[in-house]
Amino acid sequence: MSAARNVKLNTRFMGTTSKGNIDIEDYGIWACHNLRTFQVSLKPMDDCAIEPMEKQTLPMRNFFAYLVKCCPRLEDIRIEQSDLRLNPETGLCLLSELGHLERLHITTTCQKVYARGDFGWLSTEDFQNRPLRVEEALYKLKGMESAVAGLGIVTGLRGNSRGERLVLAIKEASKFYSVVKMLDGIRVLISLPFDIIMQNHDHAMNIPEISAYVAQFLGRAQLSTAAAVCKSWNRVFTSELYGNIEWYGDGDARNPAEEVIKVYAHNIHTLSLNGNASRDFPSHDLTHLRSIRVAACMWFQSNWGPLLILLRRNPNLQSVSLYIGKGEKMQADELIRCLSYCPNLKTIRLTKLTLDHEDTEFLFQLCSRLHFVQLLDLSIPSIKTLMKLPESFPTLQHLRLGDALMLSTFQQLDIIRRCPQLTALGMNIPSKDYKIPEIRQVLTTYCPQLCSLGISSSHLAVDDLAPILESCRKLHNVVVPTTGFGPETFRALHKHFDSLTSFQGRGSIEVTSPMAQKILSSCRMLRIFSAGHLDAQDILGASLVGDGTGYQILHPQDWVCFNLQSLSVTVSGLTQKPVKWKRLIFQQLAKLEKLELLDIGLCDRHDRSLRLLYNYLGLQLDTGLYILATLKRLETLRFEGLEMELNEKDVRWMIQSWPQLSAVYGSVHYNPIQCEKLERILIDGGIRLNESDMRFEDEEEEEVNDEILDEFEELLGSDDDADEVNEGEDVDSSDDGDGEFEAHEW
Numbered sequence: 001m002s003a004a005r006n007v008k009l010n011t012r013f014m015g016t017t018s019k020g021n022i023d024i025e026d027y028g029i030w031a032c033h034n035l036r037t038f039q040v041s042l043k044p045m046d047d048c049a050i051e052p053m054e055k056q057t058l059p060m061r062n063f064f065a066y067l068v069k070c071c072p073r074l075e076d077i078r079i080e081q082s083d084l085r086l087n088p089e090t091g092l093c094l095l096s097e098l099g100h101l102e103r104l105h106i107t108t109t110c111q112k113v114y115a116r117g118d119f120g121w122l123s124t125e126d127f128q129n130r131p132l133r134v135e136e137a138l139y140k141l142k143g144m145e146s147a148v149a150g151l152g153i154v155t156g157l158r159g160n161s162r163g164e165r166l167v168l169a170i171k172e173a174s175k176f177y178s179v180v181k182m183l184d185g186i187r188v189l190i191s192l193p194f195d196i197i198m199q200n201h202d203h204a205m206n207i208p209e210i211s212a213y214v215a216q217f218l219g220r221a222q223l224s225t226a227a228a229v230c231k232s233w234n235r236v237f238t239s240e241l242y243g244n245i246e247w248y249g250d251g252d253a254r255n256p257a258e259e260v261i262k263v264y265a266h267n268i269h270t271l272s273l274n275g276n277a278s279r280d281f282p283s284h285d286l287t288h289l290r291s292i293r294v295a296a297c298m299w300f301q302s303n304w305g306p307l308l309i310l311l312r313r314n315p316n317l318q319s320v321s322l323y324i325g326k327g328e329k330m331q332a333d334e335l336i337r338c339l340s341y342c343p344n345l346k347t348i349r350l351t352k353l354t355l356d357h358e359d360t361e362f363l364f365q366l367c368s369r370l371h372f373v374q375l376l377d378l379s380i381p382s383i384k385t386l387m388k389l390p391e392s393f394p395t396l397q398h399l400r401l402g403d404a405l406m407l408s409t410f411q412q413l414d415i416i417r418r419c420p421q422l423t424a425l426g427m428n429i430p431s432k433d434y435k436i437p438e439i440r441q442v443l444t445t446y447c448p449q450l451c452s453l454g455i456s457s458s459h460l461a462v463d464d465l466a467p468i469l470e471s472c473r474k475l476h477n478v479v480v481p482t483t484g485f486g487p488e489t490f491r492a493l494h495k496h497f498d499s500l501t502s503f504q505g506r507g508s509i510e511v512t513s514p515m516a517q518k519i520l521s522s523c524r525m526l527r528i529f530s531a532g533h534l535d536a537q538d539i540l541g542a543s544l545v546g547d548g549t550g551y552q553i554l555h556p557q558d559w560v561c562f563n564l565q566s567l568s569v570t571v572s573g574l575t576q577k578p579v580k581w582k583r584l585i586f587q588q589l590a591k592l593e594k595l596e597l598l599d600i601g602l603c604d605r606h607d608r609s610l611r612l613l614y615n616y617l618g619l620q621l622d623t624g625l626y627i628l629a630t631l632k633r634l635e636t637l638r639f640e641g642l643e644m645e646l647n648e649k650d651v652r653w654m655i656q657s658w659p660q661l662s663a664v665y666g667s668v669h670y671n672p673i674q675c676e677k678l679e680r681i682l683i684d685g686g687i688r689l690n691e692s693d694m695r696f697e698d699e700e701e702e703e704v705n706d707e708i709l710d711e712f713e714e715l716l717g718s719d720d721d722a723d724e725v726n727e728g729e730d731v732d733s734s735d736d737g738d739g740e741f742e743a744h745e746w
Helices: 053-070 094-098 118-121 144-158 174-183 193-197 210-217 220-227 231-241 260-261 301-313 333-340 357-367 409-416 438-447 465-472 487-496 513-520 536-540 579-590 625-629 648-657 672-684 693-699 706-715
Strands: 006-012 035-044 078-082 103-108 136-141 166-170 189-191 244-247 270-274 290-298 321-322 349-353 370-380 398-401 424-428 452-456 477-479 502-505 528-535 542-544 552-554 566-572 597-599 636-643 663-668
Touching: 035 672, 053 094, 210 231, 220 231, 231 542, 290 301, 301 333, 301 625, 398 409, 409 424, 409 438, 438 465, 452 465, 465 487, 487 513, 513 536, 528 536, 536 542, 536 566, 536 579, 579 625, 648 672
Parallel strands: 006 035, 035 078, 078 103, 103 136, 136 166, 166 189, 244 270, 270 290, 290 321, 321 349, 349 370, 370 398, 398 424, 424 452, 452 477, 477 502, 502 528, 528 566, 566 597, 597 636, 636 663
Antiparallel strands: 542 552
16 A cells, blocks of 8 residues: 555545544555545535534544645645635645645535635745645635635635646636635636626626636637627627737738727737738827737838837837847837837847947846846947946846847846846857856856746857856756756756756757656656657666567656646657557657647758658557547647658547647648648648748748747747736736746747
């Protein structure tokens, strides 16, 4: 029994006397010191159902005390069918002593109203310092009183910065009022069927605050339907429906009608201009913008006029992003001056600009009141020649100084020294004029809150990163440059395994396959992972039998990053290996049920060498694709650089088994005729395609589309809270709590 890892019990309380005797031995878990998952249904005895709630307190507390003492390695606790009052007096707070706890699921039908502070222990500093990540808390609330009661748990969880997602399963929409009133900005995934919302539109959903909250979780089709129900709904859901507008250039079928923009201009708070669309966008009616994003492959002087008009007419802008893929750097004196007149501006991303001394001083003065700054490929004069460089950037939390910024390592460090609140840093080491001890000293002394670090360079020596990683207190996100990694750096990375949520090393050949396997099997908090390659032998722990037969014994080490949302790695080493190997690898992937992006393509998208698919992980049902049916959240699938030999059955299975799949990148078949047939099936299934590896060079002059914009946001490590700004709200680019750059490659 001591080796048990999962236990499911249906137990009943053994008594309600003042002594609170509970025969824990009868549960059969007292010797399960390695127990990881525990599920229990707790019900009071029938003969004590009328006893006061206080008399159930001591037995419950004893139960939790024994659980903590006997099962110290618990990771997942589920308490179901309980009508007991789960407050600190009943001992629930004792769970804070479980250093490995990751998931806490509670189902309660208690009619007793909990106090707001009952679950305040979840937000205490002592509790947050532990590896606990209360990721999902599930409450089935059946009555108005119990709906209010569950909020005691919700408000307590709000203080736990690592609690990502709370799920409220509420059967009656009329109970929304009590729930939404007290949510107060918590990130919550509402588990409520749309038809129930429609059936209850004459009750709580008529309250604007409630309907506005629910609107965040509806698709465009559902928003359109909801907006047509009644006048009160129309005002709320129309605002969400037209809050984010994308424009692709004159005549593009994806553009909204100009009449729509004119009628709903007061609802539009986020505008995305793709390609050279700013020249023909009907901007004269927009005065309520909070965010502008521009992504263009090419940029011309004629683009500036319309964009500057937009900036001048929207002084309440909070976020401005400008990306230009190609072309000459443009003079941007008027742009910088327009931005300086936006008092609420918190976020800027600028590329491909040329600034003189005066404009550069304006830019840095502007940065002194911003939270999020990314400067890529800018031509600016030397900082030494500037007369008005701010002494401090007191509010700056995210800073990215990218390639071709024409700043030496010393000049970048001079800026970093002035950022006492920095939590996320991306810097470039442009040449060999760096000194690792100096970089380490600056980060240690001036950036005590740093939790995200990305360095881009091709000049670092092996293991140059080791002392830098060692000097940081606790990193959540690490972006590895093309050089500078090595065995010592990997050992320094061990220090951050407990807190690591994002590791991006796909551009570095120094991140080896054994290192990648170690990270996936050690970092429980991981949400984003990318590496160059992962050998099948490392995934499966293959070792040769010493009898000369070549027979290999498999000792696979399970991946533990069950929260992983993005995985980018090339799985190789499958040449002449049995089908069983592929199926075992699929079984590892199938455990990552929260995966939204899966990229198994080659790192070098434009490599013209022979793509030996039999050496890589093919996606065919015959080799085990069906095992990935658990990936219900998968949205993006990439296998660029590989010639997949899919058939119609494989493609239709993907459409049916992955309901969220919206984009596929790569060639589905080497035969052009078969490829076109399969692509048509995917398109008919509502899936966007982009076979970028072979045709990219012929299409790179076309206008930027959604996919390029999305990749650019990932490249820059965009913060959703900084871009998707609601009208009337302040922007804080670090609202995610981790201060992270969610980039795939720098």
